[in-house]
Amino acid sequence: MKKRLIVDIDGVIADIYGQFRKFELEDFGTNQDYSEITGKLEEEAFVNGEIYMATKGFFRNASVIPGSVEALKKLNKTHDLFIVSAATKFPNSMAEKQEWLLENFPFITWQQIVFCGTKEIVKGDIMIDDHFKNLDKFYGQTILFSQPHNLNRVENGHNRVANWDEISQLLL
Template structure:
């Protein structure tokens, strides 16, 4: 029997990217936004004069290297999923091309049991042909052809039409329901 496959987004699903982004934003522009304010859309609504400078900060080769793991349970759940599924990491690294090496190193550090041949650095995830995609970005899920699973974040609260998970324990439970024995 052929194993099913899961693609997992990296930023704000495995890695807490916004925590460092809000610090960088506040330092660069003399602001004092909270992580919650930033998560609700500040990054997406930057004025053009700040947007270019902020992108330059994100595009620094080491920026993505030291993110915290978003949910400590993710490591064990991904390890268990990897025993039953073909697991891929699908990250939209084309949005920040300077991030490739740092993202690769981060994944190797935190998920050393994953096959590096299953790391996919892409833009539009319509090119991902797995059975499932776990992502926080509804735009990426719209383009995906399999079962989209929306990782809940404040900026996607209003989105319906997908299986929604709030943490990695819920992801583990979801895949138990679809037939994975741990």
């Protein structure tokens, strides 16, 4: 029986930090180095972060995190894969994220995409996420995808990975 794999979008397969930095560069002419934002949650690191996330095109135009397409294509064959995003806080993000997924991950069907308000309701065997708030409440195996906001924190039993090659080594 295949294991159910839950994968986050923002910060795991979509480069949200790149989007924040791009928007800040356009607005303020600044481009924070990752060392300046390490250990800070997105809302601390980026003053207008919530405004940016509510802006049309923010999610739609994010870059794909390297290695995620190839790895998810393989994992989709070996696991019951679901892409799960706590997207309802920013309603326009749901349509943008779905369009983005269909364009960049065409092998993922609409039945494999779940938008919710909190991931506490999600059940599965394995979750890959970049936020402790989601992993800490998950009852299966947890994989913490490294991002600047979580780098200074202890893993708390989560298996930390730096990239999709490491995920492939763990799960394939």
